[in-house]
Amino acid sequence: MKAMTFKAFAVVNEIDLNKIAIHCGIPKKFTWEEPLILKGAILESILGREINAGQMVLIFSFGSVVFINQTEPSETTILLKFIQRFEPDVEINNADRYTDDYKLHIHENESLELADEYVMVPEFEEFYPELISTVLAKSVALEKTEEQLGKIHDRLETMIDRLEKGKLRIGNKELARTTAKILRHEYNTLAYIMILDKPEITWSSSTASEFYDKMMEFFELSDRYKILKSKTEILYNIMDGFSTISHSIRGLFVEWVIVLLILFEIVLTLLQIAGLLP
Known part of the structure; x- marks a missing residue:
């Protein structure tokens, strides 16, 4: 043949x-x-x-x-x-x-x-034919999402550089956009490609199952899946850090506004007591 x-x-x-x-x-x-x-x-x-x-x-x-x-x-x-x-x-x-x-x-x-x-x-x-095609299809789809993950990492690196320069303000829209990219990556890779799911024929044929497992192992799909999953979790941890810093800065700003308002009210009261204000 x-x-x-x-x-x-x-x-x-x-x-x-x-x-x-x-x-x-x-x-x-x-x-x-x-x-x-x-x-x-x-x-x-x-x-x-x-x-x-x-x-x-x-x-x-x-x-x-x-x-x-x-x-x-x-x-x-x-x-x-x-x-x-x-x-x-x-x-x-x-x-x-x-x-x-x-x-x-x-x-x-x-x-x-x-x-x-x-x-x-x-x-x-x-x-x-179907099993070989399935493994190849998942492999190239993973290659595509691996590159997309690299772009997200580059974006986060830019945000980290800004933090190192003392630019601590990160807008909610920027955080939301970056988080959405991570979620989309996770959906496309971990959920939609279904790396760990096996074709239906493998459940009814032990020969097909054995062949598919060997193909999966040779193309390292499971290992690549685990690496992507680990990197995605790291991205979430980084985003949590950005979110915490951003919220802390906003909270500190609100606290200072409250302090200034209290001081302003005290000054007005003292001026009224001194007769400088009606």
Whole structure:
């Protein structure tokens, strides 16, 4: 059997699979954990030409797209423009920013072998394409969110630099915007990509489960997930510190205003007693 090729892209934070399924006439309601698979006549109608046997595209709700046995580079743009009709935020021009390539080789009398560019198995199983695609899709989605986390860190570093220079005032809007970015990152990464969730086929097939676990381990998805979760908790701790400083400054300002008002009232009273004021 000829090697199967996989090319994964992370192009947006979220894709509504049900909108695309309805448009394509697929009578199924998709949940977060399963991909929308485009193949056969449906994929031919989207690409506008005949496709090879075994060629398909898997679209994941967390914003990743995986091409299997892609034959023309232009297919990427055509398919992404199709998805963009349903999700305007799809980044077509920067599609190659978060991507990964992989291959599935079939060699009889060979044991399972995982490498950076391919996986080798002794015989083909129907679940291989979907499981490989799922791991690749999660990997590139994680790569995208890892970079977004770096941008949040840069923003916090700027705020820390201001504190070091004695500029202690941090506006509520600035705190709210930064906190919202952290929450969005946590939702996109820890909740929506569902790193620790396993495809349905792995619950009914021990072979599929074992293969998926090995793929997850090889791509270090669980470790990357733990690192992101740890970094997110650190971000929250930093934001708590900023919030405490900001509230303390505001509280101190209010206290001084109250003291000044009391002093002003005392001065007025003394002036009245002295007969300097009516």
